[in-house]
Amino acid sequence: MDAIELLTADHQKVETLFSRFEAAGPRATTTKRRLVDQIITELSVHAGIEEMLFYPAVRRADSALGDQVLEALEEHHGAKTFLAELERLPAQAERFDAKVAVLIEQIRHHVKEEEGELFPAVRKVMSKEDLADLGEALENAKATAPTRAHPHQPDVPPFNIVMGLPMAIADRAVGAVRHLVSR
Ligand SMILES: [Fe+2]
Numbered sequence: 001m002d003a004i005e006l007l008t009a010d011h012q013k014v015e016t017l018f019s020r021f022e023a024a025g026p027r028a029t030t031t032k033r034r035l036v037d038q039i040i041t042e043l044s045v046h047a048g049i050e051e052m053l054f055y056p057a058v059r060r061a062d063s064a065l066g067d068q069v070l071e072a073l074e075e076h077h078g079a080k081t082f083l084a085e086l087e088r089l090p091a092q093a094e095r096f097d098a099k100v101a102v103l104i105e106q107i108r109h110h111v112k113e114e115e116g117e118l119f120p121a122v123r124k125v126m127s128k129e130d131l132a133d134l135g136e137a138l139e140n141a142k143a144t145a146p147t148r149a150h151p152h153q154p155d156v157p158p159f160n161i162v163m164g165l166p167m168a169i170a171d172r173a174v175g176a177v178r179h180l181v182s183r
Pocket residue numbers: 047050072076110114
């Protein structure tokens with residue numbers, strides 16, 4: 001998969017999780033908790049690899065796309081704030097469903113802009129070979145991307161890369177013992 005195919009497949013994966021959440025009944029709190037935990041992991045990894053590799057490559061390929069990338073970074077920042085809050089918010093909380101609904105709304109907007117505007121523009125300025133290489137790099141980076149949201153950490157190179165690895169290790173450690181600590 002080239003970079004754009006990989007990122008589009010990620011978008012489809014989270015859209016499936018969103019639809020499942022929306023189909024879950026008001027009392028299906030265990031299912032909704034599990035879905036939101038999956039959404040947190042998927043979106044954190046996705047945002048992390050875009051910020052580490054894709055957005056910097058886009059800006060390097062064409063500086064005119066810088067404004068679109070900056071807007072995307074702000075949208076990521078907003079989403080991460082929701083994700084960090086949702087990680088701690090019990091599924092039974094009064095605000096839980098509303099918070100997820102607004103997150104879904106914002107991510108759908110972000111995906112629409114990326115797939116409708118940014119990705120087609122990137123296809124025009126990057127070669128097939130570069131997009132294929134970038135796809136491979138994105139796939140490899142998934143293994144070491146953060147799995148939890150860190151809205152207050154740097155999101156542009158070099159500091160997101162410097163901070164990213166220790167955060168990713170810590171995230172996986174937290175994930176491994178999550179079932180041992182009370183939520
Ligand atoms: Fe994105």
